[in-house]
Amino acid sequence: MTETERTEPSGLRRRSVLLGAVAGAGALALGAGPLATPAQAASFVKGADVSWLPQMEAQGYSWNNSAGVRQDLFTILKGYGITAISLRTWVNPSSDPANGHCSIEETAQLAKRAKDAGMQVLIGFHFGDTWNSVGVQNPPAAWASMTYGQMLDAMYDYVYHACNIIKYYGVTPAWVKIGNETNSGICKPVGSISRPAQMTGLLNAAYDMSKQVFPSTPVLVHLAQPQNLAGVQNFLNAYRDNGGRWDITGLSSYAQGGNVPAVLANMQTIQSGYGKPVMQVEYGGPVGKPTQVRDSLRAFVSGLQGFGGLGTFFWEPEGYPSFNAYNSSAWDESTRRPTAAMDGFLNG
Template sequence: MTGISRRSLMIGAAAGAGALALGTASPASAATFVKGADISWMPQMEAGGYYWLNKSGVRQDLFTILKSYGLTAISLRTWVNPSSSPANGHCSIQETVQMAQRCRDAGMQVLLGFHFGDTWNSVGVQKPPKAWANMSYPQMRDALRKYVDDSLKLLKAGGVTPGWVKIGNEQNSGICSPVGSVSKPAQMTGLLNAAYDVSKQVFPATPVMVHLAQPQKMDSIQRFFNAYRGNGGKWDITGLSSYAQGSNVAPILGNMRTIQSTYGKPIMHVEYGGPIGKANQVRDGLRQFITGTKAFGGLGTFFWEPEGYSPFTGYGSTAWTSDRRPTAAMDGFLNV
């Protein structure tokens, strides 16, 4: 999710167009609009005894429930050396590969998202992993390249081909600050291009995306892309976060369309959500985003961590309540 809202809520409560390949399956056509969700909390919730009911109150496998809403893809974040915190840790590449295998076995596509940190990085925070913090730019570029290479080879050895690889998370200000900040565009681009090149070496057919937040703030979007493109930055898809609701959705869709046409890369709406107490509003906004993104040729829409519920997290923009049932927000995926 965008910057301050998700991170501050979670930290207080606890103190992210191809197909996933099965066997010889090949990537799907980019013409297929993707409906998905980030459910990276799922393993930690299961370990704590949490489970999910469908809208009828019947306990079911979470993948089964999500597929009943028409979802075909799962977004998974991964961190370099995370803590053991259930909500703000885990998601090492080893754990993420295991989760990706579960997605594969459920017939779901996988969007793998590198945060390039040990915990949350977002529009307001881009901290490198602790192990990289004192590195020079050349050292960091080599470490990042090796990390991405090792991670993707581990995924490949696990029998999973990701539908998409996301190099960075809400990286309006760059990655691995200060070395890769947007104020040092050549270094930022060098780091991201290293990640791009390695991703293509391991998975040549998998699209690689960069991910920005807050498309309502076009100055921030333009600053990143003008710096990145101006220094030879490589990417295949522009990922965007937006949690806009109500009358705010239409202008955001207009900005998304502008970003797509200006920078020449298809848009994927990789994070969406809204207040759990306003489920109908969130449902309607989700429908607006899906229909609007389809209309200008966007690739898909993902809900961010809809499965999380109290007391595992106090994050207020999930789509399951503490009675373990989905809210009406999930209905936004249906019939669109």
């Protein structure tokens, strides 16, 4: 990619260029529901977020299949019917193995590897330098002192640049996720939900730039805790009422056992209430309770399929407790074999 391709056009010029193209896409998103794409029309998506994979491999971690034979992780995942990989990306991350990396260059390289393995790819923007989640929405350090207008330009530039790097590596994402668990907004305080017009402006800039580079790729907003229906609706109402554009509602839920049916009912309410299909973009459970995690995963898969939900992603199933003390994976570190939790993707 040339330097010109990486930097042009500027945020203001880009918005001018987009008036025609985005107006059409936005009208479709707002008026006629999600864009009809091959990815959406395909069968129910079973996926996994494996963003830690390169850092774990660099530290010597490996994974065995259920027979105890060491294999490439993507090969093992495909054996469980997983067809899609979710990858997060941060703006200016540190080099910390567990809480850094995931720059757009690294993410694009891993996306290419996933594509070469025959997997679809979901690219998830956190709009921060490290974790953003339902309780934390910090802007990148370089944006922290910006006014809303400056941050809007930075958002246009960043997403346009990032999507072109993904494209440069030969990957067209099946989905792009703008923000991570954005119940309280993004890049706070500038994009806080208490400033809904600014929150919506920033997210619409990300939506528009994604569509500029990948016109047919559906764009997700992402909310956590669907068990708290009012909290999810609070965001979606503010976003919709201020002209927010999105194609799919992404939801995180790690519910287990008897808590699953109520969460599924809320997911169905969210789907019908906003006219956008839902996708469970995060799921997981205690590594020490694999049969519970398996059965709850099966309940989510069958329940989502029952009302037309698009898919389920397991969050970092390959993680080991010795790597960042992660205890919600689906691999037994002592044997390096998948646990019974992974069987939740089978026969579902």
